[in-house]
Amino acid sequence: MFSATLFRALSSVFMLTATLGFSTASQAQDYPRARPIHLVVPFPAGGATDVLGRLVGQELGRVLGQVVIVENKAGAAGSIGTDHVAKSAPDGYTVCFCTTGPQVILPHLTKQPFDPRKDLLPVIHIHNVPNVLVARTTLAAGTVPELVQLARSKPGAISYGTTGLGGPQHLAGEYFQKLAGIRLNHVPYKGENPAFNDLMAGHVDLAFGSIAVAEPLIRAGKIKPIAVTGKRRSPSLADVPTVAEQGYPDYEAYTFVGLNVPAGTPAPVIDTLNRATNEVLADDRVREKMLAMAVERVGGTSKAYAAFLAAEYEKMGRLIEEGRIVLKE
Template sequence: MKFIFRSVLVAAALSLSSAGAFAQAYPNKPIKLIVPFAPGGFTDVVARILGQKLSVSLGQQFVIENKAGAGSTIGTDFVAKAAPDGYTLVMVSTTHVISPWIYKNIPYDPIKGFTVVTKLVDSPYVLLANPKVPAKNVQELIALAKAAPDTIHYASSGNGSSQHLMGGMFAAMTGAPLKHVPYRGSSGAANDLVAGVVETSFAGVPNALAQVPQGRLKALAVTTAKRIPQLPDVPTMQEAGVAGYEASVWLALLAPAGTPRDIVNKLNSEIAKVMAEPDTKKALYDAGVDPTPSTPEAMSAYMVKEMDRWGKVVKEIGIKVE
C-alpha cells in the first residue's frame, strides 16, 4: 500500500510539473487569431495592432486570419470547434451576443462554448452620410427619410452585425424609414458609402477618421452618451435630438471552451501589459477605441448581461434575418 500511495504521489507531482512546464513553454509555435469579419474593419484594425505587439511580447507570431460571414458566426464557430490549447483564438465584438437572437440554429453556445481571455476595447459608432445627402444634421436626415420613404439606405457589415442593429434601433426610435443594405464586411460598406451607392452608415470610428477629415463623408452624430476626443465637434445622438439613444461596441478575446487556466492567465497578463504601453495606447486612440482590459470573470459576467440587453433590443425593434 505504501508503494502504491508513494507511486500516486509521484505521478501527481509529475503531472503538476508537466502542466507547469507546458504553461511556461506556451507559446512554442505561432498562434492563429481569427477575426470573424472582413479585412479593414473595426475589429480587424484592433486585431492587427494587438497581434503585432503580442508577437513581440510572447516571442511567437500572431497570425491574423479573417473568416467573415453570417454575422461573425462562421469564424467564431471555427474557433469553438478548435483544440483548446491556446493556439486558436477569436476576437469577437458585440455582434457575438447579438447574432444568436437574429440567426436560427447558431452552431455553438456564445457563452458556454468559449473561455473568455479578456475584454479589449470599447468604441462608439458614428452616423456617417455621403456628402450628396442634403441633410446637415440628424434631424434633417430624419425629415428627409420621412419625406421620401425607402430612398435613404444605411450600409452595414452584414445581417446581424452591430452596424445593422444600431441602424435598426435608430430607425425604430426616430420613425425614419431607412432601408438596410448588408455587406460582407464594413470595408465594403464604407467603400460604397464614399462612392455614393448608399447614403448613410453607422460605422466604427476608424472608418470615420479615414474619411471625415478629408471631406469624403459627413459625421452627423456619435452613438455614445459623451462626445469623443477624436471627433470633438460631432454631437452625440442625444444632443442631436434622439432622446435615449446610446450604444457602443466592445471587443473581447475568446478561446475554445476548456482552454487551460494557466494559458488564459498568461494571455490576459500579456495583453494588459502591451495595452498599457504608450505606443499601443496611441495606436488604439488613433483607431478610435478605448482600451478596457478586464479579468476573464468580469468579461464573462458582462457578456451574459450584454446578451440579455441586446436580446431585448432585437425583440423590441423586430430585426430579423430571413
C-alpha cells in the same frame, strides 16, 4: 473479495484523477513555454480587424516571451474562425480575436455550430469601435434633435444605409430608433463603400458607418456628421457630439473585439493571458496606433468582459426580436 476488488477499483480512479489534475496544473504552470500560441483572426488578411489582431499578437508575444502566430480563418461573418477556436484544445495555445457578430448577434439570427456562451471563455475585452451617424449634405437636419423631429414628421420616409442586414451598424440604427421613438427605413448594402457612395449621391438620407471611412468624407464636405455612437467623443472627430450628449444618455453602440479561449481552459492560463494583454494595452505605442484607427482600448478583468458580453447578448437579442429582423436564406 468484493471489498478488496472495489477498493482496488476506487484506488485506480483516485490515482487517475490525481494524475490528470497534476498534469493539468503542471501544464498551466508551464504556460506558455511549451509552444507557440495561435491567435485566430476570423476575418481576411489586410482588413482593420486583421491589422489590430497582428498588432496585439506581436506585442503579446513580446510580453509573454513566446511566439504568437496570427492565423486568418475567415468566412460566415466571423463564425468559421470562432468555431475553430471553440473546438480547439482548451490549453491556451489557440486564442480567438473574437468579434461582435459570432458572439452576440449571429446566435439570434442563424443556427451556429457552437454556443458562444458555453463553448468559449472570456479572457479580456480588447477594444470598442464606435460608429458615426452621418447624413447627406442636403438633409434638413444637422443634429440628433433635428433628425428626430424630421423623422417624426415623416414616419418611415427617412432612409439609412448600413453594411448589411443584422449587422452591428443595422442594430445601432434599431437601437437609435427605439430610444428616439421614431421609424426609419433601413437600406442594407454589401459593405461600407457602396453605402457611402449612395449617401453622397443622395440615394439614402443617412448612414451608420466606421469613423475611419467616414472621417475623410466629412473633412471633404461630401457628407455631414450627426453624432458618434460611443459613450465618449472620438478623438478623430472631436467636434462631433455623441448621441448620448444630444438627449439620449443611455445610447451607446459599438463593434468590439475581445480575446476568448475554448471552454475548459484552466483559470491560471486565462489569468496569464489577461495580465499580459492588459500590459499590451497599457503600452503607449499600442495606444497611439489604436487611436489612429479610431479604436478605443478597453482592457480590464475577464469577469468585466464576461459581464459586457452577457449584457450585449441580451441587448442584441432583444433588438432583433423587437425589430423582427430575419436573414434571407
